Amino acid sequence: MKPREFLSTIGSSITVADAAPILQTTQAAATKILSRWTKQGWLERVGQGLYVASPISSSDVSTISGEFALVTDIIGIEGYICGWSALSHHGVTEQIFINLSLASFKWPRYKEVRLKKSKCCIFKISSKDAIGLEILWYQDKKIFISDIHKTIMDILAHPLWGGGLFHVVDCFRNYLSSTDCNINQVLKYAEGLNIIGVFYKRLGYLLEINNGNQAHIDHCYARKTSGYSPLDPKTKKGKLNTRWQLIIPEHIKI
16 A cells, blocks of 8 residues: 555544554554655654654645745746656655756756745756646646656656656656556657657666567667766766666666
């Protein structure tokens, strides 16, 4: 059971004894699970064996939209909710992010804007990149968010948008196993934006090690560029994968 599903089954608080049958496990195992979810930010421990839902984990789309609307009022941003915020919205990650990730075509470079209790990380894009978007409403404000397939394309092209390579790989695997998975749509977005280079290497490599569709793997292989590229843009050190011409970081277990 995932933490989001678990939270939907409990009331204002939950004990280890009550959690064990919900999780279909022993009290000892339930204690470890609740402890892990507490470290991840889903729960707060308020007493011996007693937990409550974290205020952050209880936030919903309206909260995300409200934050975005606030930034819109402050700096007049034009763009869309992207990266880790979009991943959370689409349910392909259980990790909680306090900060908001946005893509903007009105700013010349990466920018951070301070909010009351968090910050907004604004990534620079071109206006032509604003495709594959869905609409959220906050009061009378129309707010855009990348759909799940555009989000996957974005984080493979820009792993930092996804909160780092380890999280990107985890989210990609969740996407592959979900009913929403549509690699054809991911590729369609990439081709529509004329994406080249390391995106196809990353996508093809991750598909291959996760037993993806061979036609999709061949499609990526035919479009990869020459020269070695880092799987993780934060490091250029690691093991060389000659087939995909990728530098695989040794500190991250793929």
